[in-house]
Amino acid sequence: MEEQQLMQLKKMNSSFITNKGKRKSNQDVVFIESMGGDQDVFLLADGMGGYKNGEFAANFIVKQIYEIIKDQESFNKSSIQLVIDDVTRALAKENEKQGTNMGATLGGVILNKETFHCFWVGDVKIFQIRDEKIIYESKEHNLKNELIENKVFVEANNAKKYNHVVTRSIHNDVSKAKIGYQCIENFKQDDCIIIVSDGITDVLDNRQLLEIIISKNQLTEVLYELDKKMKYKAKDNYSCILIN
Secondary structure, eight states, X not given: OOSEEEEEEGGGTEEEEEEOXXXXXXXXXXXXXXXXXXXXXXXXXXXXXXXXXXXXXHHHHHHHHHHHHTTOOOOOHHHHHHHHHHHXXXXXXXXXXXXXXXXXXXXXXXXXXXXXXXXXXSSOEEEEEETTEEEEEOOOOBHHHHHHHTTOOOOHHHHHHHHTOBOOOBSSOGGGOOOEEEEEOOOOTTOEEEEEOHHHHTTOXXXXXXXXXXXXSSHHHHHHHHHHHHHHHOSSOEEEEEEO
C-alpha cells in the first residue's frame, strides 16, 4: 500500500485521502462504491489489533458490509444495525479461525435516493457542513462521552486520555457494536459531509478542520491542504472522505 493516496471519484462527487502518518503501516481503509441507481456507499474503517491484523480487519469489515448491502433497496437504523451485527459475527469467526484479536472502528454513509444514512461505531467522526458552519457532528463512542452521558464528572486533564478509550467497535461482541445513526434528508447543493478517522481529530479541532474546508473551492484542494498540515503533525494513520 502506498504511503499516501489521494483520489477523486467524480461520478459520486467525492474525494478522499488516507495516509499512514508516522506509523509503520496504514490500518485505515477507505471504501467508496456505487451500488447502482441512486445508491452509493462511503466507508472508513480504522483497524485495531496490531500491524497486519488491523489492516486485515478493516478490509474485511468494509468488504463484508458492501457484499451485504449492495442489493438492498432501502435503509434505516435497524437495517444497518443488522448488517453490522452480521459483520461482527463474521469477524469473530475469522478471529477464532486465525487465533487473532482484531477489529476496527467504523464510519459510514449510505446515499439512498437523496437521503444520507450516516452511521458509526467507535471514534470515526461524521460532520455535515453548510454555509461555512458545522450543522451536525456525530458523537464518538469513547469513555469520556460515556462518562458524561452517565453524569460522571470528568476532570479536564483526564478528558483527552478518556477520548482514546473506545467503548464500541466491530470486534467479537455484537453488544459492543451498536451503531450511532443520523439520517440526513435536507442535503443542499453546497453542503458537504465529512468522514474522518481519529488520526485527524486528535490533531485538529472542529474550528481548524472547518477553516481548511471552507478555505478552498475544490474537494481535491481541501485534501491537499489537509494532508499538508497533517503529514507533519499526525502521529497516527489519518483519513478523510469528503462528499458534496
